[in-house]
Amino acid sequence: MGQRSFSQRMVIGIFLPVILLAALQSVAVKAQSVLDRSQDTYKMNNREPDPRFKADLLLIVAHDDDEADIAGYLARAIDQKRRVAIVWVNGTGQSFNGGRNLVGPERADSLAAIRVIEGLRAVAVLGITNAWNLGGSDNETQNLLESFEANDHGMTLGRVVRLVRLTRPEVIISWLPEFVTGENHADHQASGILAAEAFDLAGDPTAFPEQVSPATEPGTYANRTEGLRTWQPQKLYFFANATHEDFYAGKGPEYNVTDISPTRNISYADIARQSRAEHQTQYNPARHPPGSPRQGTPAPSPVQFILGKSLVGGSPTDDVFAGVVPGGIPYQRPPGYLAPRHVEPVMEMGDPWHYYYLFWQAHGLDSLLGLIPYEISITQGTYLSIPLIVDNPTDAAIDVNISVSAPQGWKVLPTPPAHIEAQVHRYYMRAQAAAPAEIRPDWQMFTVTAESGGKTIGTVPLRVQLARDSFRQ
DSSP, X not given: OOOOOHHHHHHHHHHHHHHHHXXXXXXXXXHHHHHHHHTOGGGGGGSOOOGGGOOSEEEEESSTTGGGGGHHXXXXXXXXXXXXXXXXXXXXXXXXXXXXOSSSSOOHHHHHHHHHHHXXXXXXXXXXXXXXXXOOOOOOBSOHHHHHHHHTHHHHHHHHHHHHHHHOOSEEEEEOOSOOSBSOOHHHHHHHHHHHHHHHHTTOTTSSGGGSSOOSSTTSSOOOSOOOOOOOOOEEEEEOOBSOOGGGTTTSOEEOTTSBOTTTSSBHHHHHHHHHTTOTTTSOTTTSOTTSTTXXXXXXXXXXXXXXXXXXXXXXXXXXXXXXXXXXOOOOOOOOOOOOOOXXXXXXXXXXXXXXXXXXXXXXXXXXXXXXXXXXXXXXTSEEEEEEEXXXXXXXXXXXXXXXXXOTTOEEEOOOOEEEOTTEEEEEEEEEEEOOSSOOSSOEEEEEEXXXXXXXXXXXXXXXXXXXXXXXX
């Protein structure tokens, strides 16, 4: 080979030191990596949970104004030095199509963005700073199973369990997971189901285990596991906004919101009213001054709860925090689902009522069994649908006929007879009736009867309230 040119020697002279320096730096980085391993950061996983997010009470509801119904009690709890946090499951998040705006022209997703801020301002009035909006869709239906389908039940449950583990509450409060007359917004009932599920799952290390697995490299940014701790809440309470309140009696504590707050020198009802006033797109003070039907109505007095279950004993009407054990309690497994075993054909009420019944049993919510008769609100002049399930556990096919006893003025549609093969455990039928055009103040009583082989195999009673504007079934 010939002698290198001057330019070649210049290139070598310039770049060889750079290459050597890079190599030395690589060796130094590797050495530093070894050194870092000797100062293992994995023990950071043993630090105590972040105290800024510890809650004594976690409210899990659907929309970012649902706290208004019990705001007077929340203000009282904060006066008693209880730490309160909120999870809005649906919030007014993705694909928000409903809702009015009493302030400006904004609608749909723009209105959703406004409602998020209104919600944060409203709970700040109460003294709540930790609030999470999961941004699920708003669903105008009475069927909570439709709400679950729209918002991915499993994914949403994982997010709620995460926040229970993050906040570590002794008490959880949520909407009553039951079909009631009134607004009966399925998103409300769905949040109650999620709250009960999270109550039972947050303490189970096999449920969403990635949340409670320690970070692989806590000293770096690249971590997928979350480092939370399992947590078993101790008491679960529910509330409702039904058109009747008789079912509350003796089922839980109640709190008078006309009592005066010692820290603010006004009543808890007034604090609740101030909080609600922040939801201006729904309750605009300029258009609804104090004393008007929308703005001036205080939260119910008293605020009433239903004890779903307590893992620390006590009476249903005891104070919300009675018996709570500081520092937490061990995990307690719920009863779980047990399939019913019929030996003869049976007709029962169908979903969503049937689902509620199975859910209560699976999660140990015995206090809800028989709490409220089958009931529903529907809009005048529309159709009522009564879903039914027939179980034929026998080895022979059966024929089933449905009859309906209805109030005067309703038009019952004929239900075709059903031929159900042997060992068919879920055969779906329904009864239907056209509602009268006028509002009726009293309960509209229905009875659906199923007959097979000359025998009655089931009777389903349903009471109906006619309303001017109800969510669809």
